[in-house]
Amino acid sequence: MKIQRHGAVLGLVAASSLLLGACGSDNNTGAGGSTSSATAASVPVDCGGKAKLNAEGSSAQKNAVDAFIQAYKAKCSNGDLAYNPTGSGAGVKQFNAGQVDFGGSDSALKAPAEVEAAAKRCQSNPAWHLPLVFGPVAIGYKLSGVDGLVLNGEVAAKIFNGGIKKWNDPAIKALNSSANLPDKDIAVVYRSDESGTTDNFQKYLKTASKGAWTQGDGKQFKGGVGEGKEKSAGVAQAASTVDGAVTYVELSFAQDNKLSIAKIDTGSGPVELTNETVGKSIDGAKIKGQGNDLVLDLDSIYGTTTAGAYPLLLATYEIVCSKGYDADTAKAVKAFLTVAATDGQAQLADAGYAPLPKAFQDKLLTAIKAIA
């Protein structure tokens, strides 16, 4: 047959693939926009060290880390970081195996196995938890004619485990005396995939419901009522299509799908979900860890009764070595985390996270500075 023709076909394929190979670009600086310098300036960043850092872990903080990377590249022109959102478990595993420079995790290292493995990885130095990313979780609902619904931990727990089935239930009425609650079924929507959001939400219910939530926690929803959709976008979209629906979802998804967001009454009056109320709650968080190891006592957030503190947050850590990095890596890790705790915070609110309040930011910076 016509060998030349086959050759020509092959040539064409080869040529087009070369063409494609030649013109791609990762450079999006023009479109990315410059990072604002709202909280910037005061803290000097010592750029340099390892050019490309590696990190892996929690997918919940993926968007925040993306914002940090953008800020880091803007501040330190030679620096870069690759974050691989494979999940908290994988992040811890890879960090302990020395595969990545730091890990992202939704929960603290488990004692003793993970803590010991981490210490070994850090040349016999303890690993520190740095809670850099806080994501407020909204109880979003769609109920025509009802704005500013108020719930508390106990009522929320009963809604999500089927104890309360109607919107005009006396328990809801008691918290919303002025609202015109319809005689409508509550349609609970939850995450059908395994998710840290679900885990945190159930932990919150466990802590704040005064015993009404007996289902426990975990990454799968255990309330036993309602129906599940996949991922945050799925639940938010589903909840926004049905009048009477209620769900728990990260703030940005609730806003983008125009869900109403419930206020939470922690005992000292209804608290709206805003940057300030979240900041207040972060400020009030107790630290369980020693010194610069900032392990949070989550119960102190979930169970807060401080007026104006919003209790329902997802806290995620960067897990780093206190000592034991080589000099290059240590320098770059410190530079990255410093940018993350300062400049990086400016973009967070838009991405659906809560920026760190000043006092907490200082705590983190002290810890970051102490990394050697």
Next chain:
Amino acid sequence: MTDPVVAKRPAGSGNPGAARGVRAAQHPSEAPIPPTPEAVEKTPHVRPGDRIFRGLATGSGVFIVVLIGAIGLFLLLQAIPSLGLDQVNFLLSHEWNTTDPNNLRFGILDLLQVTVFSSAFALLIAMPISLGIALFLTQYAPRRLARPFAYIVDLLAAVPSIVYGLWGIFVLAPLLVPFQSWLNSALGFIPIFGTGNVKIEFGGTIFTAGIVLAVMILPIITAVSREVFERTPTMHVEGAIALGATKWEVIRTTVLPFGKAGYVSASMLGLGRALGETIALTIILNYTNTAFGWSLFDGGSTFASRIALAAAEFNDPRSAGAYIAAGLVLFVLTFVVNAAARSIVAGHKEYE
């Protein structure tokens, strides 16, 4: 496109004599050669080139057999440890909770029921329609139109399933909600139209999923059936026409009896596709903790969608094993369906 070959399969193996008769009528000069000419086989000096080539070809054949064995074996090996840790009955439990590797609770009953039910529903819709299209393309459509239309239907088969899923949930589902509510209120006394365990308003019912699935398997069934119908011996058709049959009678007396087995096997192939469909159902179906109740307005998840939901969290081999076990059952299920499709065709040809 490519699947049609299944229907023609027996020509190569099942009962070559009979099948070749049909084939020979179409391509008088193209009957397959006797595979290994005796002469070559009996010569003591087999050329090294021949030996190597033969080895490569045979080796590839063996590779396929080994591959299927390996799929079953590896899935089984990975599943066994988790099955051992399972705290509930794997076959009879509704529960599916794998978050805590130390307390695995997974059973496939609901998955199996939802998978089979949604696929069967899809097949019920797709079978008559694709029969219609196949007849249209082979018997009714003007010849000039048949070719491009056939191409369009084939293109449908190549549209990625994620596109169908997105179309299904964002475009189709909202439009189906009123229709489903009406069905539910008007025919609710029939169990399969009864009130399900999810709310129809969300759109994520088996009903919606089944319709999207039907659209997805239409082209597959059509493509195979079309191939078979086209092979109806001209003599039969002419005979029927000579007897004064109307067009429909020609089809009923010649095309359909001839193509029946191929059509059924095509449908089985479509069923196989539907059973394993992943991402479209993951997007569309609403998950639920309530047991499946044989209603079209139920939600739930299929084997494939359940696996896809957890795919991002495959960190602990014990949890992953639970999903691999589900995958194994799905594999066996499709194996059975495909084997059934094959035996239908093979059995039929022997009668001729």
Next chain:
Amino acid sequence: MSTGLADPSRLATPPTFQSVSTGRKIKNGLATVLVWLAFAVAVVPLVWVLYTVVARGFPSIVDADWWQKSLSGLLGRQQGGGAYHAIVGTLLQGLVCGVISVPIGIFVGIYLVEYGGRSKLARTTTFMVDILTGVPSIVAALFIYALWVTTLGFSRSGFAVALALVLLMIPVIIRTTEEMLKIVPDELREASYALGIPKWKTIMKIVIPTALSGILTGIMLALARVMGETAPVLVLVGYAAYINFNLFDGPMASLPLLMNVERNNPTQAGYDRLWGAAITLVLIITLFNLLATVVSRWLAPKTK
């Protein structure tokens, strides 16, 4: 055989000497209506799906950046960037999958037609090919996960995806090859043998080239099909917003994976990228389909 049906259909008009009873006429008419209706019903969703994809995706792909840039360094809600990284991933994974499956598939086809005959192995192979045809993509992905990741200890990568796609592509190529080889006239083989040419050379130089156009069409169609698979990329590779040419290491985007990620991005930018990736994928697949048609026309043996 197709021409055989065209003529008789004209003869189907009732003979003058015998009128067709009303009942039969009605049945015939009814059947005609139903068949047309079935076709109409099937065309509706196709046009609808395509319209949805085009209407929602078109604005994204007219931007030159879409074809040249990745999404590296962009936040979810920031506009801009492109799908280059995903296009590269899709094509690379498809290419590697093709390179592995094509020889295996063709050889199995050759075995079944030229060597296997009615032997037990050939019959078993045929049966196994049928089974492989029906293996769901998620099962193929799980198998590769169990083999490549859990047992052999490699990390998830683009190559693992290509391996899973191989399982889905091989049966299609085998089938096409088999069909195409079967319709190669025996005279060609016999003429070659008569000239003393070894069997393997006959196959390589006579049989395969004669069937080549059909085989290539099959390969193109199979490629188009596997590049749209979503299930393997869900299980076997992580998503990367940057360009990654390395199939063996690190996360790697592909168009289905990009869609799956942007599906969870509720902003306008996410919506644009989602449907932009959808239309890009459909375009690439259509392109491969067209290429298949062109190639098969180009290479088709010249008939007298």
